[in-house]
Amino acid sequence: MSEFHVSERVGSVPPSGIRKFFELAEERDDVVSLGVGEPDFSAPWRAREAAIGALERGRTSYTANRGTRELREEVARYVQRFDLTYDADDEILVTAGASEAIDLAFRALCDPGDGVAVVQPSYVSYVPGVTFAGAEPIPVPTRAEDGFELTPEVLRASGAADAEMLVLCYPNNPTGATMDRAGLEAVAEFVRDHDLTVLSDEIYAELTYEGEHTSIAALPGMRERTVVLNGFSKAYAMTGLRLGYALGPADAVGAMNRVHQYTMLSAPTTAQHAALTALRECDDEVRSMCAQYDRRRRFVLARFREMGIDCPEATGAFYLFPESPDPDAGAFAEALLDAEGVAMVPGDAFGAGGAGHLRVSYATGMDDLRTAMNRLERFLDER
Amino acid sequence: MERSDLLDLLREDARTSTADLARMLDTDEATVQAELDALEADGAVRGYRAVLDPDRVEDERVEAVVELDVTLDRETGYEDIARRLVQFDEIRGLRLVSGDYDFAVDVEADSMRAVSRFVSDQVAPVPEVTKTVTHFVMQTYKEAGIAFEDGDDDDRLSVTP
Numbered sequence A: 001m002s003e004f005h006v007s008e009r010v011g012s013v014p015p016s017g018i019r020k021f022f023e024l025a026e027e028r029d030d031v032v033s034l035g036v037g038e039p040d041f042s043a044p045w046r047a048r049e050a051a052i053g054a055l056e057r058g059r060t061s062y063t064a065n066r067g068t069r070e071l072r073e074e075v076a077r078y079v080q081r082f083d084l085t086y087d088a089d090d091e092i093l094v095t096a097g098a099s100e101a102i103d104l105a106f107r108a109l110c111d112p113g114d115g116v117a118v119v120q121p122s123y124v125s126y127v128p129g130v131t132f133a134g135a136e137p138i139p140v141p142t143r144a145e146d147g148f149e150l151t152p153e154v155l156r157a158s159g160a161a162d163a164e165m166l167v168l169c170y171p172n173n174p175t176g177a178t179m180d181r182a183g184l185e186a187v188a189e190f191v192r193d194h195d196l197t198v199l200s201d202e203i204y205a206e207l208t209y210e211g212e213h214t215s216i217a218a219l220p221g222m223r224e225r226t227v228v229l230n231g232f233s234k235a236y237a238m239t240g241l242r243l244g245y246a247l248g249p250a251d252a253v254g255a256m257n258r259v260h261q262y263t264m265l266s267a268p269t270t271a272q273h274a275a276l277t278a279l280r281e282c283d284d285e286v287r288s289m290c291a292q293y294d295r296r297r298r299f300v301l302a303r304f305r306e307m308g309i310d311c312p313e314a315t316g317a318f319y320l321f322p323e324s325p326d327p328d329a330g331a332f333a334e335a336l337l338d339a340e341g342v343a344m345v346p347g348d349a350f351g352a353g354g355a356g357h358l359r360v361s362y363a364t365g366m367d368d369l370r371t372a373m374n375r376l377e378r379f380l381d382e383r
Numbered sequence B: 001m002e003r004s005d006l007l008d009l010l011r012e013d014a015r016t017s018t019a020d021l022a023r024m025l026d027t028d029e030a031t032v033q034a035e036l037d038a039l040e041a042d043g044a045v046r047g048y049r050a051v052l053d054p055d056r057v058e059d060e061r062v063e064a065v066v067e068l069d070v071t072l073d074r075e076t077g078y079e080d081i082a083r084r085l086v087q088f089d090e091i092r093g094l095r096l097v098s099g100d101y102d103f104a105v106d107v108e109a110d111s112m113r114a115v116s117r118f119v120s121d122q123v124a125p126v127p128e129v130t131k132t133v134t135h136f137v138m139q140t141y142k143e144a145g146i147a148f149e150d151g152d153d154d155d156r157l158s159v160t161p
């Protein structure tokens, strides 16, 4: 033991539930993992080449706090495809991954004690982020029978009306759920009625398999109360380059930049060069990756159906969130890993509403998916 | 099911079972089988081949790309010349191309000698052929969209959020 005392805020946040499962999976070397939350593709070659080129030209300094002007302008152009209009001057902030933007948003836009309604099951960073900022997370559990879409009913039932901010993520990690305009409009109405602000994590926007992605910020009366997060990790398979961005009204993004300029200075410069090229030249690669995810999605859904596993027809991201054949999803996942070397993450790692489910990532090649499904079938047969 | 989606899948991996094709295309096996039969009957799908890495198969064959110049006359067109050339088993590929020469011919035989002999004894004497340039293939790095690199380099952690 050292002389240090761990702060109460940090001490109160348990280690990620995913971590424990990671350690179990790491103990074996024959694991076929459906537990990976990042693309199995590499970043498009043109983007990688742009990064190499930037290094060759010696572009290794800091950039402007908010990110290079060129990149912000390109982001502004890019997000128009989602009917979003933001000013590159003061409404866009380039960050070290969407992860940094999540942290900045809570620290810059919440006061201690503020209620922050977090739609769950959800990506694991929101609740800790809220806690680190001293605010109070209010879980909003969505339901399997709604296809894990958010409804005014669950918002009401969970006490979200008393919150200051609502955090949502569609297409969703871990459920793969998406929300269409009508569904979002109902949420937007609740948000306006109760004068909430919204943090909308849309990092999986490109990975929408049916219809088009709708941003809640594009709905009437929502732009002024929404910060949208996006990034390059998922659509462009650039997780390791650590680049994301936040879009929002100038005062909100300005406040986030205040924290960012002191804690990060600027997002990784090499990655900013790669991202610029990604936005300008890599639409075809994104489309091709998206088409492959979609096929895998349908393959796994069909296999689940054949095995009698209940699974909502998730239409986004690269996750499915089936019901666990054993109500104790943790026990099931461990037994499956033990017997067949197939890793799926127990749903309770993603908060309220996740229990009894498994997160199945299809960001894995077809051969592995086939193997995993065959092993799962054998495991179920022998159970 | 869109024909183009099925073709995309076949181009990626022609060995995918009809059952898996049906799952990926959200349809049933019978529909996929009927479409495959139609594609073959129409000649839209001309065949299915393994993509081999010559460095890793036992009986190493020699490949060459041969440039062919031809002259045409009133009676003889490219089609006529092509019709004769495709008859040779040694010719694995035959394309009419733009630029400095007329046909790009992929030739394959057991040895460099055999390739040379084939070109000089069988191709060069064709009356319309005025010139041949033979390029022996020294190394293949990528074929049919598949890069010949070393195996699996998935360096992702096995479980991540």
Ligand SMILES: Cc1ncc(COP(=O)(O)O)c(C=O)c1O
Pocket: A037, A096, A097, A098, A099, A100, A123, A169, A172, A173, A201, A203, A230, A231, A232, A233, A239, A242, A243, A244, B161
């Ligand atoms: C919903 C969601 N938001 C944010 C992130 C983090 O993304 P980044 O790599 O941009 O920090 C992830 C990564 O898994 C995610 O799933």
